[in-house]
Amino acid sequence: MDEFLIQNPIAFVVVAGILGGLVGSFLNVVIYRLPVMIKGDWQNQCYEFLNEYESRNDDNRLINPNSDQSKFNLVVPRSRCQKCKKQLTALDNIPIFSYLFLKGKCRYCSTTISARYPLIEILSALLTAFAAYHFQYGLHFLMIALLSWGLIALSMIDYDHKILPDSIVLSLIWIGLLYSPYNPIKEVTPITSLIGAAAGYLILWIVANSFKLITGKDGMGNGDFKLLAVFGAWLGWMILPLIIVLSSFVGALIGIGLIIFKGRDRNNPIPFGPYLAIAGLISVYWGADMINGYLNYSGIV
Ligand SMILES: [Zn+2]
Numbered sequence: 121m122d123e124f125l126i127q128n129p130i131a132f133v134v135v136a137g138i139l140g141g142l143v144g145s146f147l148n149v150v151i152y153r154l155p156v157m158i159k160g161d162w163q164n165q166c167y168e169f170l171n172e173y174e175s176r177n178d179d180n181r182l183i184n185p186n187s188d189q190s191k192f193n194l195v196v197p198r199s200r201c202q203k204c205k206k207q208l209t210a211l212d213n214i215p216i217f218s219y220l221f222l223k224g225k226c227r228y229c230s231t232t233i234s235a236r237y238p239l240i241e242i243l244s245a246l247l248t249a250f251a252a253y254h255f256q257y258g259l260h261f262l263m264i265a266l267l268s269w270g271l272i273a274l275s276m277i278d279y280d281h282k283i284l285p286d287s288i289v290l291s292l293i294w295i296g297l298l299y300s301p302y303n304p305i306k307e308v309t310p311i312t313s314l315i316g317a318a319a320g321y322l323i324l325w326i327v328a329n330s331f332k333l334i335t336g337k338d339g340m341g342n343g344d345f346k347l348l349a350v351f352g353a354w355l356g357w358m359i360l361p362l363i364i365v366l367s368s369f370v371g372a373l374i375g376i377g378l379i380i381f382k383g384r385d386r387n388n389p390i391p392f393g394p395y396l397a398i399a400g401l402i403s404v405y406w407g408a409d410m411i412n413g414y415l416n417y418s419g420i421v
Pocket residue numbers: 201202203204205206226227228229230231
């Protein structure tokens with residue numbers, strides 16, 4: 121199998137695309153359930169704190185009505201229709217094709233299924249296939265695919281709930297650091313990776329706190345600092361200025377587009393996470409070329 125995939129790059133891209141679609145189906149579950157799990161945890165902690173704070177005994181303890189989290193995680197319960205609660209069969213769970221086959225409606229109650237599910241599966245399939253095309257068969261393909269999947273989940277969760285869950289973002293930082301000795305990008309060594317993670321966090325921390333000092337408003341969250349640290353760890357500290365410039369550029373483009381086409385309120389901006397994720401992913405593929413091009417063009421090198 122390995123031999124076949126090494127010698128047939130096109131077959132490898134196709135296999136990678138199928139893998140990406142399957143993972144995308146799981147990403148939909150993560151995007152929907154992880155925030156619910158996190159908020160459930162917060163709720164439990166709030167109840168515990170109140171009971172502690174008000175010194176309540178066993179007789180008059182406040183009970184969180186949603187305290188039982190044991191039956192809701194990434195694995196159970198099985199996916200079901202949001203409307204009629206019927207459990208989906210394996211046939212309803214085939215990425216992209218189930219949606220097409222069911223014409224975007226629940227098999228039982230005909231409720232419209234959000235087009236977001238197949239779109240995320242398609243995005244995951246495309247990004248995975250592109251990583252396969254660009255890096256070809258090998259460890260680096262798998263690592264960049266993993267990074268891409270994490271970024272899809274983070275972007276969507278940030279868009280929906282304005283949070284970047286630590287369980288994903290900190291894992292990506294650790295994976296980037298541990299991968300640095302094997303990372304084929306020539307600028308990446310354990311040292312540039314470590315400095316990248318620290319500097320990525322620090323730069324945005326300084327920017328956000330200066331902004332807060334001047335305007336009195338929160339412009340960015342802790343999650344954004346950690347997300348820039350992810351790219352520092354994966355790509356080395358030298359990439360950080362480029363990612364900051366690119367993310368502002370992507371943010372301006374998408375922001376202007378949304379205000380023009382959707383009349384979105386400019387005081388209710390999209391969180392910064394998705395912009396950082398897009399800028400970071402562009403840098404994974406073309407970051408080094410963009411930096412070298414700039415240095416050559418400007419006559420610095
Ligand atoms: Zn239904």
